Amino acid sequence: MKLLICFIIYLSLCHFAQCAQKPNILIIMADDMGYSDIACFGGEIETPNIDTLAAAGMRFGNFYTDAKCGPSRAAMMTGQFSHLGRLRVGATFAEILKPLNYRTLMTGKWHQGPKPTDYGFDRYYGLVDGCCNFWNPGLEARPGEGKPGRKKQMGDKARIWGIEDQLIETGYTPKDKNFYTTDAFTDYAVERLEEYKNEENPFLLYVAYTAPHYPLHAWPEDIAKYKDTYTVGWDAIRNSRYQRMLEMGIINEKFKLSPRDNEVDAWDELTAEEQQKQAKLMAVYAAMIDRMDQGIGKIINKLKETGQYENTMIIFMSDNGACAEPPNTDPNIPPGPVEGYRSVGKGWANASSTPFRLYKATSHEGGTRAPMILSWPGVTKPGSFSDHVCHLIDFVPTFMEITGATYPTEIRGRKLKKTNGISILPTLNGEEQKQHPYLAWERGGSKAIRIGDWKLVSQKSKSKNTPWELYNLADDPVELNDLASQHPEKLKTMEKKWLQWMQLKE
Ligand SMILES: [Ca+2]
Incomplete structure (x- = not known):
């Protein structure tokens, strides 16, 4: 009897105090993905798992990022405008949630210095740098393969890889020829969800995919799905995306389709051979997003299997607009396999940005407006759409509001500014929202x-x-x-x- 009373008191305390279950937070970031690439934002790329998140949650049409990868990630993690000094002037969401006993996990692209485990993450696996070869991030060729394609500007310098708190600075060449970064990040995320499935404490999991940032590398079976999709050309793709976006209500009639970029040729003016080459580039790009979507499906399935899905806020977004940078390597090496290092180019980036003008690295809408989806079972209205003008810096204050966390005044020996972000919880709840x-x-x-x-x-x-x-x-x-x-x-x-x-x- 005494034991039973103790147990009841324990349960009551749990209910009203520290054991009240705070939500898990899963943040999934795509890299250099344009506004209209995924199906639930009007694209023709097959993204059934991301679309399921949209169907369960809220799509944001007026979500802003920074214009480039590194600053965007710093702004998202710290809730500070990136021009203030990035991680030097802010605490990361891992550091902010750590005092509440969150298990903090990260996989994928870090792109800050020096490594995630210095900034509040318990566990990490991935690319510490900004971009790398998807098949072989290192410098050495594996038996039976050519030298891994690399960004020309990198010279002989290796891309830094991180495994937990160890940095591999001399080049990371996995022995397994079936290694592919997107899959490796998915696997690490799924394995950690399995490892910690019985923990009482909630988790923060940040999955920073490098897809579809160049180089254009993808599995042949995924490329095959899109081998004929893009032979219609970028003009037709821009038009069909625009029409679908109108029909889906992603945009209204005030959004005109921007004219084709004046540095891009009309598709019909290309030779048949050039059209074939161009269509292949975009097929690989689509395959990279497709593979990421498959990975997101595996992560969501794991959440469901471990009983965590109902208590997890899931956020999906791109870190900036579509990338129009030219290829870094010999354009005669085809996109797809390890030896190449191609980019999709301006014609297709223009289509990825539909209906907007311009690209990554500009502060026009095509550079800084990104697709964002937030799904939180029991909170977000299924299939809803918000035009609230929000920004990457709003996630930290949102997490603070839903967990009761506070922003530290000092960290790593530095005094911190307050975040300029504004919680979007009222929007999620369908309530009146404070504006920037x-x-x-x-x-x-x-x-x-x-x-x-x-x-x-x-x-x-x-x-x-x-x-x-x-x-x-x-x-x-x-x-x-x-x-x-x-x-x-x-x-x-x-x-x-x-x-x-x-x-x-x-
Ligand atoms: Ca990026």
């Missing part, structure tokens, strides 16, 4: 500020005085009609605000 007074960007000379519906933006340029462009996104969300000359006062006010924002870092 402004959002701003600066990346390598490409700059922008959004205040309400107005956006001031300028591209990186060799000339020192790149003109500002001014858009009213309520009427012109695709940034087609520059109003700078019509509203000089508004331009000045917004420029002043942007300059003040830049001074925050001093």
Whole structure:
């Protein structure tokens, strides 16, 4: 009897205090994936598992990232605008949730220095650097294979690989020829979910896939699914994506389809041979996203199998817009196998950005607006869509609100600023949402500020005085009609605000 009473008291304490189950958090990031690539954002790429997340949760149409990989990831992890100094001035969400006994796990692309286990993660496996060969991230050729294709600018320098708290800086060449980074990251995530399935404490799992960032590497069976998909060309793909996005309600009639990039040829003007080559590039790109989606399916299945799914907030997003960088290696090496190191190029990046203009590394919508999906069983309304203007820095305050975590004032010997992010929990709950007074960007000379519906933006340029462009996104969300000359006062006010924002870092 005494034991039974003790047990009942214990259960009550658990219910009202420390044992109340906080949600697990699973963050899945794609790399350089355009706004309209996945099916639930209008794309023709088969992404049934990501689509299932969208069907269970909320899609965000006005979600912003930074313009490039590293800064985006820092902003997401710390809740701080990346121009402030990235991980030097912020605590990561792993460090913020650690005091609440979260099991903190990460796999995939880190792209900060020096390694995740220095920033609050218990476990880690993946690419510490920014991009690598998917089949063989190292320098050495394996028997029966050519030298692994590499980014030319890297010279002889190896990409850094990380296994737990060990860095492999001399090049990581797995013996297994069936090694493929996307699968390796999926496997590590699934294995950790299995390993910790009986833990009482919740987990934070951050899966940072490198797909579909170049190089174009994919499994032949996945490429085969798309071998004929892109022979219609980028003009037809842009049109069909645009029509589907309208039909699905991802965009409304105010979103016009941007004209084809003026550096991209009309598909019909290409020779038949060139069309074949180009269609193959995009087939490999699609296969990379397809494989990532298959991996996401495995992770979700594991959550269901271990009984964690119902208590897990799942977030899927891309880290920036589609990438239009030219290929780094000999274009005569075909995309797909280990020896190549190709990129998809501007024509297809233009299609990935549909309906927007421009790409990664710009602060225009094509560089910084990304697809984002948040699914949290019992909270998010299935199949819902939000046009709330939100940003990567909003995740940290959201996690803080749902867990009761606080932002440290000091970490690693540095005093920290407060996060400028705003929790999106009210949006998830269907309640009134506090808005950002402004959002701003600066990346390598490409700059922008959004205040309400107005956006001031300028591209990186060799000339020192790149003109500002001014858009009213309520009427012109695709940034087609520059109003700078019509509203000089508004331009000045917004420029002043942007300059003040830049001074925050001093
Ligand atoms: Ca990226």
